[in-house]
Amino acid sequence: MSRPDYSIVIVPFGGDILDYLADVAESIHEQFGLPIRIEEDRGIPEFALDPVRRQYNSNMILKELISSCPPGGLKILGVTAVDLFSPIFSYVFGEAQFNGRGAVVSSYRLRGAGSGPERQGCPPLVSRLEKECLHELGHTFGLRHCADPDCLMHYSVGVECADRKFAFFCPACRDLMLWHMASDLFLKPA
Numbered sequence: 001m002s003r004p005d006y007s008i009v010i011v012p013f014g015g016d017i018l019d020y021l022a023d024v025a026e027s028i029h030e031q032f033g034l035p036i037r038i039e040e041d042r043g044i045p046e047f048a049l050d051p052v053r054r055q056y057n058s059n060m061i062l063k064e065l066i067s068s069c070p071p072g073g074l075k076i077l078g079v080t081a082v083d084l085f086s087p088i089f090s091y092v093f094g095e096a097q098f099n100g101r102g103a104v105v106s107s108y109r110l111r112g113a114g115s116g117p118e119r120q121g122c123p124p125l126v127s128r129l130e131k132e133c134l135h136e137l138g139h140t141f142g143l144r145h146c147a148d149p150d151c152l153m154h155y156s157v158g159v160e161c162a163d164r165k166f167a168f169f170c171p172a173c174r175d176l177m178l179w180h181m182a183s184d185l186f187l188k189p190a
């Protein structure tokens with residue numbers, strides 16, 4: 001199937017994210033098979049800072065991403081090192097627009113030591129960040145949480161949980177993701 005000019009756009013938001021982004025981008029490309037376009041670093045998302053909580057509002061970052069998605073961007077993913085919250089949660093690893101365009105992920109809570117098996121030669125943070133990015137992008141392709149604890153769409157309660165799952169979608173989630181991608185690409189193009 002031919003996939004025209006559509007790409008997954010990745011937007012770094014400051015911190016040391018650029019150190020990890022090439023690995024994350026490669027992993028996203030492998031899983032979704034779409035070209036990846038990394039935009040310029042937009043810096044710390046001060047517009048989303050809640051001065052009382054001293055955390056950053058993921059809803060606001062998501063809105064900013066969606067409204068600034070460049071032409072041809074099928075999905076847009078923000079990656080930041082700052083701590084994110086969503087009004088109903090004390091913190092979030094990330095947030096996505098279900099069956100929509102945007103997602104945002106933070107590395108902030110992914111830095112602790114983990115007990116789970118790591119991909120060989122891959123530092124824990126990169127491996128966790130990859131999985132969280134793939135998980136949130138999965139939501140943008142219409143995937144809900146999955147009961148299979150090895151699947152990328154399994155809900156992560158903590159970093160240990162993220163370390164346990166594999167960097168793959170289970171066959172059921174993968175089929176659904178491909179179906180949604182086909183409909184995104186051919187039935188309701190950007």
Ligand SMILES: [Zn+2]
Nearest residue numbers: 135139145155
């Ligand atoms: Zn989720």
Ligand SMILES: [Zn+2]
Nearest residue numbers: 146151170173
């Ligand atoms: Zn699954």
